[in-house]
Amino acid sequence: MYRDITRAFFLLALLLLSASAHAGNALPVKVEDAWVRAVPPSLGDTAAFMRLENTGDTPLLLTGGTTTIAGMAMLMKTTRKTVQGVEVLGMGPLDSIEIPPHSEHVLKPGGDHLMIMNLTSHPRPGDIVAVTLRFEPGHRTVTVEMPARIDLEK
Amino acid sequence: MNPAEAPVLEPRPAPGRRFSPWTLILTAATLVFLIAATWMRHAGDGSDYQYYGNWIGKDAPDFTLTDQDGKPATLSGLRGKVVLMTFGFTHCPNVCPTTMANLAAISQTLPARDQGRMQVAFITVDPARDTPTALKDYVGFYSPGFIGLTGSADQIAKVAKDYGAYYSAQLQDSQVAGDYYTITHSAYIYLINPEGKFALLYDNDKIADHARMISDIEHILATDGQ
Numbered sequence: 001m002y003r004d005i006t007r008a009f010f011l012l013a014l015l016l017l018s019a020s021a022h023a024g025n026a027l028p029v030k031v032e033d034a035w036v037r038a039v040p041p042s043l044g045d046t047a048a049f050m051r052l053e054n055t056g057d058t059p060l061l062l063t064g065g066t067t068t069i070a071g072m073a074m075l076m077k078t079t080r081k082t083v084q085g086v087e088v089l090g091m092g093p094l095d096s097i098e099i100p101p102h103s104e105h106v107l108k109p110g111g112d113h114l115m116i117m118n119l120t121s122h123p124r125p126g127d128i129v130a131v132t133l134r135f136e137p138g139h140r141t142v143t144v145e146m147p148a149r150i151d152l153e154k
Numbered sequence: 155m156n157p158a159e160a161p162v163l164e165p166r167p168a169p170g171r172r173f174s175p176w177t178l179i180l181t182a183a184t185l186v187f188l189i190a191a192t193w194m195r196h197a198g199d200g201s202d203y204q205y206y207g208n209w210i211g212k213d214a215p216d217f218t219l220t221d222q223d224g225k226p227a228t229l230s231g232l233r234g235k236v237v238l239m240t241f242g243f244t245h246c247p248n249v250c251p252t253t254m255a256n257l258a259a260i261s262q263t264l265p266a267r268d269q270g271r272m273q274v275a276f277i278t279v280d281p282a283r284d285t286p287t288a289l290k291d292y293v294g295f296y297s298p299g300f301i302g303l304t305g306s307a308d309q310i311a312k313v314a315k316d317y318g319a320y321y322s323a324q325l326q327d328s329q330v331a332g333d334y335y336t337i338t339h340s341a342y343i344y345l346i347n348p349e350g351k352f353a354l355l356y357d358n359d360k361i362a363d364h365a366r367m368i369s370d371i372e373h374i375l376a377t378d379g380q
């Protein structure tokens with residue numbers, strides 16, 4: 001009888017371990033309304049925008065991304081400053097974006113965004129672009145296919 | 155009973171006055187209304203409409219620049235249309251594409267009868283790289299009807315100064331890929347009315363609300379830019 005209980009105990013332990021390992025590897029993030037801005041061929045850079053939701057119980061850190069259409073992608077924020085009495089917009093790098101549990105973060109024009117640089121191909125409106133996002137902890141990635149658009153409403 | 159001594163049963167205006175109190179009240183009210191209406195018209199807005207942009211209401215300084223076909227172009231040559239003007243450069247990585255995308259959407263969402271009465275003009279702050287051909291490719295990507303304007307460094311500097319636009323060339327940060335220079339610039343949108351007055355100023359964020367932009371444009375077109 002004790003052997004049966006011990007076996008049952010070990011089986012249960014294994015089951016629990018594998019369940020938590022699953023939860024640990026699965027990335028609790030939802031990506032919605034993602035799009036890449038289609039830009040004139042003379043421009044070497046563009047950006048990707050989307051809504052990111054952390055559906056998990058612990059904070060997630062978005063640390064960057066890659067894409068097949070360009071050599072480099074990095075997180076950037078839009079900056080505002082006043083120069084000679086006039087508002088001037090700019091950009092600055094972001095190491096990472098923390099998304100608290102059960103919260104969302106929006107990458108949008110005029111705000112934080114994933115800058116895509118040194119374009120190797122220029123997506124036209126309607127083309128589908130694959131963007132891979134990197135998260136910590138765990139060096140986990142998710143690849144999102146998103147349409148290229150000139151403007152969000154199109 | 156003597157009729158002359160009969161009591162007066164109906165109210166009558168006091169002797170010496172020709173008009174009843176009600177006539178006086180109505181006349182006074184009409185006068186007040188007319189004065190108020192005239193006064194409000196002089197305040198620069200002939201109706202109760204609240205503009206989305208910031209009302210400026212000054213003369214728009216004219217300029218002569220070169221358009222995307224290499225031809226001279228003046229602001230006064232665009233009289234009769236609502237002009238939406240902005241400063242930028244074709245290598246601008248983020249702000250200008252956003253601005254141009256919004257202006258394209260606005261020009262396409264405007265009622266069909268008014269689309270020919272609105273003109274978008276993109277003035278470069280990078281005349282060294284933004285030749286007429288470069289501008290033609292750039293603005294043409296967003297709409298065949300958009301105008302791109304370039305000129306000599308002095309001409310561009312003068313227009314920017316006249317409209318309070320700031321720009322400054324900077325070497326690109328080594329952290330960001332590429333070693334070309336970028337230009338930090340203000341990104342307001344200027345609305346010039348069909349009579350050539352600088353009517354409204356918009357912060358860059360504002361033009362994302364296309365409905366409200368169109369509302370302002372329609373009001374300018376309907377009221378002859380008051």
